[in-house]
Amino acid sequence: xxxxxxxxxxxxxxxxxxxxxxxxxxxxxxxxxxxxxxxxxxxxxxxxxxxxxxxxxxxxxxxxxxxxxxxxxxxxxxxxxxxxxxxxxxxxxxxxxxxxxxxxxxxxxxxxxxxxxxxxxxxxxxxxxxxxxxxxxxxxxxxxxxxxxxxxxxxxxxxxxxxxxxxxxxxxxxxxxxxxxxxxxxxxxxxxxxxxxxxxxxxxxxxxxxxxxxxxxxxxxxxxxxxxxxxxxxxxxxxxxxxxxxxxxxxxxxxxxxxxxxxxxxxxxxxxxxxxxxxxxxxxxxxxxxxxxxxxxxxxxxxxxxxxxxxxxxxxxxxxxxxxxxxxxxxxxxxxxxxxxxxxxxxxxxxxxxxxxxxxxxxxxxxxxxxxxxxxxxxxxxxxxxxxxxxxxxxxxxxxxxxxxxxxxxxxxxxxxxxxxxxxxxxxxxxxxxxxxxxxxxxxxxxxxxxxxxxxxxxxxxxxxxxxxxxxxxxxxxxxxxxxxxxxxxxxx
RNA sequence: GGCGGCAUACCCAAGUGGUAAGGGAGCGGUCUGCAAAACCGUUAUUCACCGGUUCGAAUCCGGUUGCCGCCUCCA
Numbered sequence: 027x028x029x030x031x032x033x034x035x036x037x038x039x040x041x042x043x044x045x046x047x048x049x050x051x052x053x054x055x056x057x058x059x060x061x062x063x064x065x066x067x068x069x070x071x072x073x074x075x076x077x078x079x080x081x082x083x084x085x086x087x088x089x090x091x092x093x094x095x096x097x098x099x100x101x102x103x104x105x106x107x108x109x110x111x112x113x114x115x116x117x118x119x120x121x122x123x124x125x126x127x128x129x130x131x132x133x134x135x136x137x138x139x140x141x142x143x144x145x146x147x148x149x150x151x152x153x154x155x156x157x158x159x160x161x162x163x164x165x166x167x168x169x170x171x172x173x174x175x176x177x178x179x180x181x182x183x184x185x186x187x188x189x190x191x192x193x194x195x196x197x198x199x200x201x202x203x204x205x206x207x208x209x210x211x212x213x214x215x216x217x218x219x220x221x222x223x224x225x226x227x228x229x230x231x232x233x234x235x236x237x238x239x240x241x242x243x244x245x246x247x248x249x250x251x252x253x254x255x256x257x258x259x260x261x262x263x264x265x266x267x268x269x270x271x272x273x274x275x276x277x278x279x280x281x282x283x284x285x286x287x288x289x290x291x292x293x294x295x296x297x298x299x300x301x302x303x304x305x306x307x308x309x310x311x312x313x314x315x316x317x318x319x320x321x322x323x324x325x326x327x328x329x330x331x332x333x334x335x336x337x338x339x340x341x342x343x344x345x346x347x348x349x350x351x352x353x354x355x356x357x358x359x360x361x362x363x364x365x366x367x368x369x370x371x372x373x374x375x376x377x378x379x380x381x382x383x384x385x386x387x388x389x390x391x392x393x394x395x396x397x398x399x400x401x402x403x404x405x406x407x408x409x410x411x412x413x414x415x416x417x418x419x420x421x422x423x424x425x426x427x428x429x430x431x432x433x434x435x436x437x438x439x440x441x442x443x444x445x446x447x448x449x450x451x452x453x454x455x456x457x458x459x460x461x462x463x464x465x466x467x468x469x470x471x472x473x474x475x476x477x478x479x480x481x482x483x484x485x486x487x488x489x490x491x492x493x494x495x496x497x498x499x500x501x502x503x504x505x506x507x508x509x510x511x512x513x514x515x516x517x518x519x
Numbered sequence: 520g521g522c523g524g525c526a527u528a529c530c531c532a533a534g535u536g537g538u539a540a541g542g543g544a545g546c547g548g549u550c551u552g553c554a555a556a557a558c559c560g561u562u563a564u565u566c567a568c569c570g571g572u573u574c575g576a577a578u579c580c581g582g583u584u585g586c587c588g589c590c591u592c593c594a
Contacts, residue, residue: 030535037523039535057594070594100592182589188521189590231592253594254524260593283594284524290586294593321542322532326525327587334531337543344542347556390533399533402541409541416558419550490552497554508555515556 029084029392031249032325034257034280035181039394044248045278050086051247052078053239053277055256056138058095059119060104063126064300065315065330066286066293070253072316073283073324073395075132076445077251080391083444090135091242093235094120097142097218097228112218116140126303130312131446139238141229145220147237148229152209154271164200166212166225172205175266181280182258207263209233232263239276240268250277254284254325284327286319293330301330309466311459314339316446320397343459343517345405345442348412349435350452355415356423356431364426372430373417376410380434383407387441397445407438420511456517463518467504474505478514481507 029042044050054074057067074092081088096116105112127134152168155161160174172178172186179185189205198204208230213219219226239247245268252261261280268276286293293300306315318338322328370377383403390399411434415423423431442448450458464471477496484492497507500516508515 055594058592063594066594068594073594098592182522184522184590191521251594255589255593258522258589259591285588285594287587292588292593296592326532329531334543337531340544341542344557351557393535396533399540402533405541413558485552488552494553506555509551510556517556 030394031279031281032394033278034261034282035277037183040279042279044086045246048085048087050081050088050249051243052081052088052090052249052251053235053243053247054090054092054135054250055235055252055260056092056094057119057123058098058100059116059123060098060100061119061295062122062302062304064293064295064302065306066253066300068126068130068303068315069286069319069328070251070283071127071132072130072319072446074251074281076320076324076397077249077281077395078133078135079444079446080395084388089137089243091137091139091238092135093238094123094138094140095231095234096120096140098231102217116142122304126307129307130303130316131449133446137242139242141234141238142220144234144237144241145222145229147241148233149210149222151233151237151240151267151271153223155209155267158270160270161209162202163224164202166227167200167208168210168224169201169206170209170263170267170270171202172207172266173203175270177269178205178266179262181262181265184258207232207259209267232260233267235260235264236268236271236276239264240272245272245274245276247277249279249281251281251283254282257282283324287327287329288331290329292327306335309462310335310339311342311455311462313447313449313455314342317342317401320445321401323398324395339459341405342447345408345438345448346452346455348408348415349439349448350456351415352411352431352435353452355418355421356428356435358432359424359428364429368426369430369433372427373410373414376407376414376434377430379407379410380430380437383437383441387444391444400441400445404438404442407434411435411438460518463504467518469503469505469518474500474503474516478507478516482514 030039031042032039052074054070057063074090078088078090094116097112101112101115105115108115124134152161155170156163156168161168161170163169179189186203186205210222210224210227210233211230212225212227218228220228239250250261250264257280265276288299291297291299303315314335318330318335319328321338366377386403387400390396390403393399411431414427414434415431418427422428439448463469477500481493481496481500484490484496500507504518506517506519508517
């Protein structure tokens with residue numbers, strides 16, 4: 027079994043062979059820090075977080091680099107609007123980005139370099155390109171001459187002629203070819219500037235990834251990722267710069283995630299149809315957003331809506347509920363693990379599904395990170411486990427039965443963790459989700475407890491009319507009751 | 520205009536030529552004072568449409584229709 031990965035460069039699924047066996051060098055384009063992140067950014071971060079986790083689970087030693095673009099026109103514009111400097115804006119949104127990612131359980135990459143900490147490397151690459159006659163200075167700017175790189179267009183699958191025909195390119199009198207792109211931008215007075223052989227200026231957008239990739243991962247590295255919208259021109263230009271400068275292949279596998287859509291349209295700043303991560307997390311548990319995003323293959327579009335999120339949350343609640351049930355009813359009482367035969371005798375279906383999960387999970391994920399299929403396998407075990415628990419009525423499980431249930435719960439949890447799911451205890455999850463809902467609905471916990479206590483009294487007195495009246499009242503508030511032998515439980519929905 | 524992607528049940532969704540995973544919702548039942556939750560049963564002879572290749576196609580090839588994306592900042 028080998029891991030296969032869809033490579034945008036070849037438009038095929040290929041078996042994954044890193045440059046150096048056992049090690050993976052992974053670079054993902056981060057965000058431009060001029061505003062809060064939206065759900066589209068979350069998808070990219072979550073997708074590559076899962077890839078990062080899975081590669082590690084698969085035994086690779088991974089070096090994961092994700093940059094911050096901390097200097098660009100939008101940041102400068104924002105700084106001007108607020109009467110502050112670019113650094114203040116960049117630092118503020120880097121902090122906000124980290125808060126959002128931490129909330130989503132997105133692991134920190136091994137390195138998170140800033141563009142502005144790598145200006146020397148960028149200048150170095152631009153000089154090499156200049157020496158080779160591939161870059162040229164025009165006024166205070168430096169451009170990359172696309173005609174000097176014969177393979178230009180190989181990633182996005184278009185030729186220079188195709189692109190010329192598009193003719194949507196702005197005509198810039200400085201450019202020899204309208205498709206040439208800027209490597210270095212001379213600064214106007216008052217703009218942030220760095221010294222360079224071409225005078226004070228700042229880097230073009232594309233050069234930073236070439237510089238940081240080269241510096242931290244070497245001239246050729248294994249995986250470069252980002253959203254599909256970066257294929258052209260960003261990644262195309264990165265290839266051109268890097269390969270022209272260093273004469274070796276830049277990246278072995280290009281991996282691009284699909285968009286988050288709203289009403290079948292791409293979520294984006296310019297369309298204005300976006301939700302920020304923190305906005306969504308006001309009404310939805312972070313794990314719900316994670317599960318939602320990875321319920322679909324990473325290259326397909328995913329349509330975002332309240333209803334879709336609510337569906338996902340119901341599924342997640344159920345998964346946690348089964349694990350909680352197993353925890354409570356199949357406690358670890360010590361002793362030697364029973365023989366396989368004894369376990370199989372308890373429930374062949376659960377035993378087999380649970381035993382096969384590692385292989386099934388791995389097969390799914392090896393198939394170009396098919397998280398949707400992997401999640402399907404997780405739910406198969408969950409269902410079998412819940413059925414097994416239910417077959418005992420309300421009794422606690424003992425001996426081999428308890429062991430089997432615990433084992434199934436553990437294997438679910440272990441594999442969910444590779445997806446960054448089920449990372450908390452069921453109790454913590456219930457508490458968090460309840461808090462989110464209570465806050466959202468503006469309810470008071472004390473008030474709910476009070477009403478439940480009154481209803482319990484009425485029930486004890488067999489005054490079911492009164493008990494039902496109170497329950498209806500709670501239902502109207504969005505509180506759902508569940509009477510169990512251990513008392514009444516409640517959820518907000 | 521150029522390039523690319525997608526179309527699977529009521530909804531979301533996996534499906535890597537060998538006979539349609541999984542989730543949500545609905546309906547019937549079990550449980551319950553009644554509910555809720557959970558469980559059991561049930562919901563695609565069929566994968567947008569038309570041809571073709573093959574013993575065999577949701578999967579491969581050609582065409583048609585519809586939707587989307589990139590070609591400008593964009594995850």
